[in-house]
Amino acid sequence: xxxxxxxxxxxxxxxxxxxxxxxxxxxxxxxxxxxxxxxxxxxxxxxxxxxxxxxxxxxxxxxxxxxxxxxxxxxxxxxxxxxxxxxxxxxxxxxxxxxxxxxxxxxxxxxxxxxxxxxxxxxxxxxxxxxxxxxxxxxxxxxxxxxxxxxxxxxxxxxxxxxxxxxxxxxxxxxxxxxxxxxxxxxxxxxxxxxxxxxxxxxxxxxxxxxxxxxxxxxxxxxxxxxxxxxxxxxxxxxxxxxxxxxxxxxxxxxxxxxxxxxxxxxxxxxxxxxxxxxxxxxxxxxxxxxxxxxxxxxxxxxxxxxxxxxxxxxxxxxxxxxxxxxxxxxxxxxxxxxxxxxxxxxxxxxxxxxxxxxxxxxxxxxxxxxxxxxxxxxxxxxxxxxxxx
Numbered sequence: 343x344x345x346x347x348x349x350x351x352x353x354x355x356x357x358x359x360x361x362x363x364x365x366x367x368x369x370x371x372x373x374x375x376x377x378x379x380x381x382x383x384x385x386x387x388x389x390x391x392x393x394x395x396x397x398x399x400x401x402x403x404x405x406x407x408x409x410x411x412x413x414x415x416x417x418x419x420x421x422x423x424x425x426x427x428x429x430x431x432x433x434x435x436x437x438x439x440x441x442x443x444x445x446x447x448x449x450x451x452x453x454x455x456x457x458x459x460x461x462x463x464x465x466x467x468x469x470x471x472x473x474x475x476x477x478x479x480x481x482x483x484x485x486x487x488x489x490x491x492x493x494x495x496x497x498x499x500x501x502x503x504x505x506x507x508x509x510x511x512x513x514x515x516x517x518x519x520x521x522x523x524x525x526x527x528x529x530x531x532x533x534x535x536x537x538x539x540x541x542x543x544x545x546x547x548x549x550x551x552x553x554x555x556x557x558x559x560x561x562x563x564x565x566x567x568x569x570x571x572x573x574x575x576x577x578x579x580x581x582x583x584x585x586x587x588x589x590x591x592x593x594x595x596x597x598x599x600x601x602x603x604x605x606x607x608x609x610x611x612x613x614x615x616x617x618x619x620x621x622x623x624x625x626x627x628x629x630x631x632x633x634x635x636x637x638x639x640x641x642x643x644x645x646x647x648x649x650x651x652x653x654x655x656x657x658x659x660x661x662x663x664x665x666x667x668x669x670x671x672x673x674x675x676x677x678x679x680x681x682x683x684x685x686x687x688x689x690x691x692x693x694x695x696x697x698x699x700x701x702x703x704x705x706x707x708x709x710x711x712x713x714x715x716x717x718x719x720x721x722x723x724x725x726x727x728x729x730x731x732x
Contacts, residue, residue, distance in 0.1 A: 344714040346455075351441070353454035354713070355434040357417075358443040364418040364481045367395040371417055375399055375457065375476065382460055386474075389490050396478040398490040402499045403463045403472040404727070410471025411661070411727065412501035412688070414679060415453040415508075416480030416487070419445040425704035440707040447696025447708040452507025452716060455695070459720045466728035473501045480679055483523075483645030487679045491686045500688075503658040506680040507694030509701060509708075510672070512715040514662040515692040517673040519572070520649030520681060522611035523602035525642045526551065526622075528586075531634035533593040541593030542630045542637045545586040548597040551622050551639075552581045555601055558614065567608040574675040577605040579614070600644065604675060607651050615641075648681035650690060658689040665719045665726070666693060674698070693719070 360371035376386050379401050386401035404410065422431045422444055429435045431444035441451075453476060463472055478486035494500050508515075528548045533541030559579035568575045579601070586597025603611040622639045630637040652659050659671060676698055683690040695712035 345710055346713040346717045347458070349458040350455050350713055350717055353458040354441060354443075354446065354451050354708075357450040357454050358434050358445050359432055361432050362418050362445070363421050364479055365421070368417045368478045369395065369397060372397050372399050372476070378457065379460065382464055384460065384464075389493055391478065391486065391489070396486060398478060398486050399474070399476045400490060400493075401474045403460065403474070404468030405471055407498040408471050409500055409502035410473055411723070412473040412475050412504040412683075413456045414475040414477070414487075414504050414506045414683065415449050415456070415694075416477045416679065417450070417453065418478050418481050419448070419450075420481050420702045422704070427704050429705075431706075439710050441710065441713070442705055442707045444706055446700075446706050447509045448698070448701035448706070449508050449694060449696070451696060451708045451713055452694040455713065455716045455720055456507070459724065462724050463728060466724055466731070468728055470727040471499060472723075472727060473499060475501075475504075477679065484647045484677070484679045484682060487682055491682055494688075495686065502688075503661065504680070504683045504688050504690040505658065505662060506678050506683070506690060506692045507716070508676075508678045508680075508692050509694050509696030509698050510674065510692055511697055512666060512693060512695055512712060512719065514659060514666060514668045514671045515674050516650070516652040516654065516656065516659045516671045517571070517607075518650045518677055518680065518692065519577070519604045519606060519675050520611065521602055521604050521645060521647045521677045522615065523600065523644040523646075524615065525598055525600045525644055527596070527598045527640040527642070529637050529640070530593065530595045530597070530630070531637055532595040535591040535593055538593055540633070542634050543593050544597035545594045547626055547630060548584065548586060548599050550626060551618065552584070552599060552601070554621050555579050555581055555618060558617070562609075567606060569606050569608070569673065572606070572673040572675055577603060577609045577611075577614075578675070579603055604677065605649070607649055647677050648685050650678065650681040650684055650692070652684065652689065652691060656689050656691070658691040662691045662693045665722045666715075
């Protein structure tokens with residue numbers, strides 16, 4: 343086993359010690375990073391959310407006003423609620439060649455290695471700038487980075503390309519699926535359960551739509567379209583949350599459910615949503631309104647994140663292959679902020695330590711081998727963008 347440097351491990355420990363669950367503020371972590379950079383003579387900019395309780399951080403190492411290479415990562419993590427951890431999730435535990443802690447793989451280790459190498463970049467003399475972009479609220483729809491990318495459109499130090507360090511096992515990933523998600527509220531009509539036909543059962547109407555969503559998922563699994571380069575080679579449809587009813591002897595008036603499309607570039611998620619909406623409103627709603635005129639469906643979009651679809655010879659992909667020594671690339675089903683950078687005209691690739699299999703689980707970990715591979719990539723990046731050593 344190759345062990346990463348103490349500086350990288352210490353930085354991972356520091357970042358994980360901040361509880362940056364998406365529902366809470368990330369400002370304590372951001373303030374610490376801002377102070378760390380300032381101690382090394384690097385100024386940074388903050389782009390806050392509308393409440394002022396969360397912020398993105400953007401900083402440039404090297405000459406200002408010149409496009410360079412962006413190292414991007416999110417600072418928020420998913421909740422630990424209901425999970426059975428064997429240790430404090432916000433205190434790193436090293437065991438059997440692994441570092442355990444919330445965010446260890448998703449994705450504070452990449453952020454930590456990037457920060458740990460700030461002194462080395464500066465010591466060696468950066469000629470091609472390194473931009474650090476650390477965002478908030480990625481886990482709830484890639485929300486924060488959108489504000490940051492908006493500011494970069496006219497920024498004098500706009501990146502020429504970007505590496506997003508999500509966990510890919512340090513493989514070079516050039517494509518991921520897009521995501522479109524909705525919340526549907528079904529309004530029914532209450533009645534005593536003994537008179538169920540006189541009511542409109544919002545839970546049952548929701549169930550019919552959910553079954554239709556599942557049928558769409560099955561059809562995609564059977565008939566595609568397919569892209570075998572993806573780890574899940576077809577578009578998926580998933581219902582993740584259902585809430586409805588009050589008690590068993592009341593026909594439920596309200597129910598809501600959340601669902602998503604994780605789509606290949608060949609599929610149009612808006613058309614898939616339109617199919618579901620037509621089914622609900624054309625086939626189910628008339629019978630509901632025959633009993634209660636105000637019964638029906640309300641749809642609210644929760645998130646829309648574009649997919650990433652970079653060519654094999656894209657300059658960001660070529661850079662990542664050179665930095666890692668990879669000969670091949672991959673595509674993944676999970677979404678990232680990379681598609682938003684690409685949509686803004688910044689060539690982008692994904693490459694970072696850890697496995698997505700560990701993300702969002704109790705006892706999340708990153709292996710020391712993976713951190714060491716990320717550190718090796720960072721050393722090669724130092725050699726690439728800094729003055730040659732004499």
